[in-house]
Amino acid sequence: MIVADILTDLKSLIPEGQVKEEERQNHSLGNRGQVTVYPKSEAEIASILKYANENGKNISVMGGGTKRGYGGLVETADILLSLSDYKGIIEHTVGDMTLTVRPGTTFKEIQDYLAEHDQKVSLDPAWPEYATIGGIIAANESGPKRLGYGSARDVVIGMKVVYPNGTIIRTGAKVVKNVAGYDMNKLFIGSMGTLGVVSEVTVKLRPVPKHESLVLLSFPKGNMEEIRSFVIDLLDAPMEPTSLELLSPALSNRLINRAHYTLAISFEDVEKSVHYQENFINNSEHNAEVSILRQKETQAFWDEFYTIRPNGTELITNNETEAALKIGIVNLDVLKVIKEAHVLQDANNLVIQAHGGLGHGLCQVILKGASDDVVAAIKQLRYFVVQLGGYVTITHLPLSLRQQIDVWGEQPSYFFLLKQMKSKIDPNNVLNHKRFVGGI
Amino acid sequence: MAVKKVKTKDKHIKNLARIVESPRSILYHEEDLISYDCDGFTLHRHLPKAVVFPKDTEQVAKLVKYCDDNELPFLARGAGTGLSGGAVPLNGEVIISLVRMKRLLQVDLENRYAVVEPGFINLKLTNSISDKGYYYAPDPSSQSCCTIGGNVAENAGGAHCLKYGVTTNHILGLEVVLPNGEIIEIGKDGVPDRPGYDLLGILTGSEGTLGIVTKITVRILKTPEAKQTVLAYFDEVTDGSQAVSDIISKGIVPAALEMMDKTAIEAVESASFPVGHPRDIEALLLIEVDGISAGIGEQIEQIMEVCNNRNVREVKVAQDEEERGRWWANRKTGFGAMGTISPDYLVQDGVIPRSKLPEVLNRINQISDKYGLRIANIFHAGDGNLHPLVLFDARNPGETESALKAGTECLQVCADVGGSITGEHGVGIEKKEEMRFVFSDDEIMAQTDVREVFNQKSLLNAGKLFPTPGRCVEVKIETKEAASV
Ligand SMILES: Cc1cc2nc3c(=O)[nH]c(=O)nc-3n(C[C@H](O)[C@H](O)[C@H](O)COP(=O)(O)OP(=O)(O)OC[C@H]3O[C@@H](n4cnc5c(N)ncnc54)[C@H](O)[C@@H]3O)c2cc1C
Numbered sequence: 001m002i003v004a005d006i007l008t009d010l011k012s013l014i015p016e017g018q019v020k021e022e023e024r025q026n027h028s029l030g031n032r033g034q035v036t037v038y039p040k041s042e043a044e045i046a047s048i049l050k051y052a053n054e055n056g057k058n059i060s061v062m063g064g065g066t067k068r069g070y071g072g073l074v075e076t077a078d079i080l081l082s083l084s085d086y087k088g089i090i091e092h093t094v095g096d097m098t099l100t101v102r103p104g105t106t107f108k109e110i111q112d113y114l115a116e117h118d119q120k121v122s123l124d125p126a127w128p129e130y131a132t133i134g135g136i137i138a139a140n141e142s143g144p145k146r147l148g149y150g151s152a153r154d155v156v157i158g159m160k161v162v163y164p165n166g167t168i169i170r171t172g173a174k175v176v177k178n179v180a181g182y183d184m185n186k187l188f189i190g191s192m193g194t195l196g197v198v199s200e201v202t203v204k205l206r207p208v209p210k211h212e213s214l215v216l217l218s219f220p221k222g223n224m225e226e227i228r229s230f231v232i233d234l235l236d237a238p239m240e241p242t243s244l245e246l247l248s249p250a251l252s253n254r255l256i257n258r259a260h261y262t263l264a265i266s267f268e269d270v271e272k273s274v275h276y277q278e279n280f281i282n283n284s285e286h287n288a289e290v291s292i293l294r295q296k297e298t299q300a301f302w303d304e305f306y307t308i309r310p311n312g313t314e315l316i317t318n319n320e321t322e323a324a325l326k327i328g329i330v331n332l333d334v335l336k337v338i339k340e341a342h343v344l345q346d347a348n349n350l351v352i353q354a355h356g357g358l359g360h361g362l363c364q365v366i367l368k369g370a371s372d373d374v375v376a377a378i379k380q381l382r383y384f385v386v387q388l389g390g391y392v393t394i395t396h397l398p399l400s401l402r403q404q405i406d407v408w409g410e411q412p413s414y415f416f417l418l419k420q421m422k423s424k425i426d427p428n429n430v431l432n433h434k435r436f437v438g439g440i
Numbered sequence: 441m442a443v444k445k446v447k448t449k450d451k452h453i454k455n456l457a458r459i460v461e462s463p464r465s466i467l468y469h470e471e472d473l474i475s476y477d478c479d480g481f482t483l484h485r486h487l488p489k490a491v492v493f494p495k496d497t498e499q500v501a502k503l504v505k506y507c508d509d510n511e512l513p514f515l516a517r518g519a520g521t522g523l524s525g526g527a528v529p530l531n532g533e534v535i536i537s538l539v540r541m542k543r544l545l546q547v548d549l550e551n552r553y554a555v556v557e558p559g560f561i562n563l564k565l566t567n568s569i570s571d572k573g574y575y576y577a578p579d580p581s582s583q584s585c586c587t588i589g590g591n592v593a594e595n596a597g598g599a600h601c602l603k604y605g606v607t608t609n610h611i612l613g614l615e616v617v618l619p620n621g622e623i624i625e626i627g628k629d630g631v632p633d634r635p636g637y638d639l640l641g642i643l644t645g646s647e648g649t650l651g652i653v654t655k656i657t658v659r660i661l662k663t664p665e666a667k668q669t670v671l672a673y674f675d676e677v678t679d680g681s682q683a684v685s686d687i688i689s690k691g692i693v694p695a696a697l698e699m700m701d702k703t704a705i706e707a708v709e710s711a712s713f714p715v716g717h718p719r720d721i722e723a724l725l726l727i728e729v730d731g732i733s734a735g736i737g738e739q740i741e742q743i744m745e746v747c748n749n750r751n752v753r754e755v756k757v758a759q760d761e762e763e764r765g766r767w768w769a770n771r772k773t774g775f776g777a778m779g780t781i782s783p784d785y786l787v788q789d790g791v792i793p794r795s796k797l798p799e800v801l802n803r804i805n806q807i808s809d810k811y812g813l814r815i816a817n818i819f820h821a822g823d824g825n826l827h828p829l830v831l832f833d834a835r836n837p838g839e840t841e842s843a844l845k846a847g848t849e850c851l852q853v854c855a856d857v858g859g860s861i862t863g864e865h866g867v868g869i870e871k872k873e874e875m876r877f878v879f880s881d882d883e884i885m886a887q888t889d890v891r892e893v894f895n896q897k898s899l900l901n902a903g904k905l906f907p908t909p910g911r912c913v914e915v916k917i918e919t920k921e922a923a924s925v
Contacts, residue, residue: 095795169883175791177823178860179595182887186641207691238665273735328631331551408635414624418636420893437635
């Protein structure tokens with residue numbers, strides 16, 4: 001009955017073909033909607049939000065759906081707002097190296113387009129074929145190359161955001177430097193869609209590096225002290241790696257067939273400089289097995305790398321539970337976290353693949369196995385990380401387990417500010433209700 | 441006991457003096473307050489009620505709580521070099537000066553971060569770690585005297601921000617005293633992306649209107665292996681601006697790409713750090729490339745080639761660190777140098793998409809002609825951050841007003857081409873009304889909503905950053921009338 005009403009209401013707001021009743025009654029990852037809408041313009045997004053806000057309805061927002069298992073305590077909202085049909089490039093000013101796109105554009109579509117101009121967005125999220133720029137920004141997703149290029153907050157210079165009451169605001173501008181007013185872009189990056197719907201994104205671009213290589217160093221002894229001292233020497237030398245990612249033995253085995261701790265070190269610069277840095281590593285003291293991938297070969301490695309995480313668009317067919325974690329920690333403690341993840345694998349009879357950036361302090365951990373074991377391992381790892389002063393958020397987990405274990409971990413001491421921010425902007429909890437920290 | 445020496449009948453001053461525990465930590469006599477009636481923006485002045493110098497976070501929190509409980513307006517102040525009036529006590533504020541909280545608390549080279557108190561001077565950080573091969577990237581021209589607390593408040597930029605980003609890209613954590621005196625810590629130990637809205641990002645650049653920063657964790661970087669600096673002289677401004685675009689289009693990311701025009705050159709050459717630039721050229725570019733030594737030569741060659749293709753008169757590479765240092769000293773003291781060719785000057789700070797440079801410089805010229813005032817341009821060309829310096833003589837009746845109008849028109853031009861009214865100096869008092877050039881009422885309200893989350897009572901640094909509502913109604917009436925004419 002209610003569903004029928006929503007359907008009728010929405011069809012009066014936007015063309016009928018863009019409104020669909022959800023056929024499936026359950027999704028193991030939750031974050032569903034009774035009705036799905038596919039807006040094709042900013043005005044349509046605004047009218048849907050305004051309708052929900054004024055009629056006590058709530059909305060779950062989705063881009064490509066790769067992060068469907070990331071946060072959220074409800075199986076279904078009234079409306080699922082999919083941005084997958086609101087895509088495309090709005091403006092690319094080649095000389096200014098800025099790009100304005102619609103939120104539903106996939107990362108791959110953007111990079112493919114920019115490659116023709118020898119430019120790129122310097123982020124490296126998982127599942128580029130499916131992940132949309134809007135979702136990447138809302139979840140503040142980054143990859144190993146964050147070391148060299150920073151994260152979404154360093155790349156986004158402007159946005160348009162539709163507020164829950166339908167108001168459209170611009171944040172930032174199409175210029176690379178700007179301090180007019182508060183830096184409102186930051187509010188929405190990483191907000192998990194709980195404050196507004198991003199309807200347009202402007203990013204600054206970088207040139208595609210002239211040359212690229214990836215040095216893979218596998219340490220057969222698995223001696224953490226040895227890896228640590230190698231890394232410290234590298235970081236203290238004037239080298240400029242764009243990634244310095246430690247892979248756990250299980251992950252290294254999956255990617256390059258070597259079941260050892262492996263460092264994936266990228267260099268991106270003019271050719272001479274890249275070679276010079278490769279040589280630096282070759283000539284430095286270590287007992288690691290080294291291989292060097294260059295140009296196209298590196299791309300093949302990374303293409304594979306970006307698909308290791310569970311993808312919320314795929315339905316799991318067997319009884320295994322898959323989970324993914326994002327862990328933040330003081331840079332070099334990444335060594336401890338990756339080791340702990342490795343240890344927990346056997347202790348819990350799980351497959352645990354992990355990697356972490358020694359220059360930026362973020363780790364990703366993927367767990368597979370029986371659900372009890374997965375939950376137990378997450379708890380153990382969280383205990384370990386929190387002791388070290390870090391945090392663990394769960395970036396992928398089936399809904400039923402998300403209701404058992406807090407996705408976001410302990411609330412920060414300043415939680416009241418976050419809560420006030422939410423109630424100021426979205427007082428009726430229209431957007432992604434309970435998707436974020438502390439049930440925001 | 442020492443507090444007895446505070447000679448005033450004002451109970452608030454006595455109480456504030458008690459909090460800072462020493463009569464030497466508070467100023468309240470008019471003659472002492474005068475030097476605090478403005479910051480680097482001198483056109484608006486107002487005396488504070490008092491200036492207090494806390495020594496630690498706890499004292500800051502107590503001072504703030506006292507002000508909050510007693511409805512006394514207050515604001516934070518660093519070195520007072522701000523150029524938009526952010527530290528001007530418009531409402532007779534109690535100024536909480538952070539200059540005595542100036543310790544370097546921690547340096548962790550392995551994990552690449554440092555923790556400083558807010559009064560720590562920007563350049564001192566680099567000086568403290570450079571012997572070990574590290575530095576702090578944001579380098580405002582005022583870096584030898586401005587504080588990192590002030591940099592956070594203004595989201596300060598600098599010449600090398602083209603490649604390395606501005607202050608916000610280097611802040612990992614903050615301890616903040618909220619306007620009710622509560623202390624919070626965000627981004628502890630520099631751990632990135634802690635769950636929650638990005639309060640670090642909102643606080644950085646909030647111009648001291650959301651809280652008082654009492655501790656800062658910043659990212660430090662490894663000093664690049666090599667640097668090379670190029671100086672190029674052009675007979676036509678357009679050739680210079682085209683060269684800027686060409687360099688970027690080549691896929692080169694220079695560490696810095698600065699431009700000065702003829703008037704600016706005249707000034708820097710008459711000031712304390714002349715380097716012998718020819719006086720008859722129309723524009724110069726100062727370009728720096730840094731990184732791995734093996735890769736730099738090739739980029740420098742490309743840059744020289746670009747300049748040659750754009751009819752450069754002369755282009756040269758700094759031969760040593762000493763020469764490089766002289767070129768930069770000449771550039772970084774550019775604002776102050778205006779004093780040698782004009783009794784007064786007004787610094788503006790607009791941003792434009794780089795490709796609009798020739799068009800905008802032309803329009804600035806027209807503004808200069810219209811008001812009969814010289815405008816020097818000295819700016820971060822690589823990221824389109826212009827600093828038109830309007831030269832005037834305040835002794836001539838009406839000239840100050842003309843200069844202000846000319847400055848505002850420059851900002852309007854920046855806004856018209858899709859840019860911004862400030863790239864690094866902030867809005868403060870100076871550009872409050874100009875916020876309307878770039879933001880709608882809804883957009884301004886979205887920001888004042890954020891302010892209310894932190895600063896409900898508006899005792900902290902009120903009257904800054906946003907257009908006053910009364911004025912905005914007037915502006916609307918004016919534009920309506922204009923439209924109907
Ligand atoms: C010659 C000259 C050159 C300059 N060049 C540059 C440049 O290249 N790039 C650039 O970005 N700027 C430049 N500036 C502007 C200025 O130096 C910067 O804005 C600087 O960041 C201000 O720091 P300060 O310590 O002087 O802050 P102040 O002027 O004391 O304060 C500025 C604002 O910050 C607030 N504030 C200060 N400390 C705190 C704190 N601890 N917590 C909360 N709020 C606080 C104040 O309330 C005020 O609103 C220049 C200024 C001059 C005079």
